[in-house]
Amino acid sequence: MTRAIAQGTFDILHPGHVHYLEDAASYGDELHVIxxxxxxVTHKEKPILADRQRRDMVAALDVVDEAHLGDREDIFVPIERIDPDYVVxxxxxxxxxxxxxxxxxxxxxxxxxxxxxxxEKRYDDELLSTGRIxxxxxxxxxx
Known part of the structure; x- marks a missing residue:
């Protein structure tokens, strides 16, 4: 069983997120999302939605096999536990x-x-960024 991991904030889901997850899923038989x-989150504005709410929304997507909350102290802990073949x-x-x-x-x-x-955008007013939304x-x- 080949495992792929995608990771991110996933605040306000949009088509760009879905594309990323579909692309990541193509690397394995299972897609785990952290x-x-x-x-x-220190490199941009803090997410608006709660951690568990964002996890639950991502977990509801058909392409995702399992969604996990990241570790509070060490971002590599869930990666070690999942033991992936790819980090995308x-x-x-x-x-x-x-x-x-x-x-x-x-x-x-x-x-x-x-x-x-x-x-790529499919139409002129499509938004593919949480910040732009x-x-x-x-x-x-x-x-």
Whole structure:
């Protein structure tokens, strides 16, 4: 059984997330998704939705075999537990593949790191970014 892992914040699900997860799923027989905990998100704004709510939404997608909350202290703990063959990064995630690969090897995790492809817009006003969705909400519904 070949296992792939995708990971991310997944705040306000959108078609870009679905594309990423479908791409990640193509690397294995099982797709496990690790949902970043709010306290661990330091590279961008904190998620709006609660950790468990984001996990439950991702788990409801047909392409996902299992969704896990990330560890509060060590992002590699769930990866060790799942023992994947592939860790698939999102096309726009800030992680460097070679740094992640080295960190996995240092921990004795034998898997390959890949980067998912980007999804092109299918129509002009399609939003493929949580930040852009929030911006549009504020523009159209804000005070």
């Amino acid at each position: 949902i970043a905990r709010r306290g661990n 990064l999102g096309h726009d995630q800030h992680h460097d593949e070679s740094s992640i690969q080295a960190a996995l090897e240092d921990r004795g995790i034998d898997c390959e790191v890949r980067r998912a492809s980007a999804r 929030i911006d549009r909400i504020l523009d159209e519904r804000g005070d």
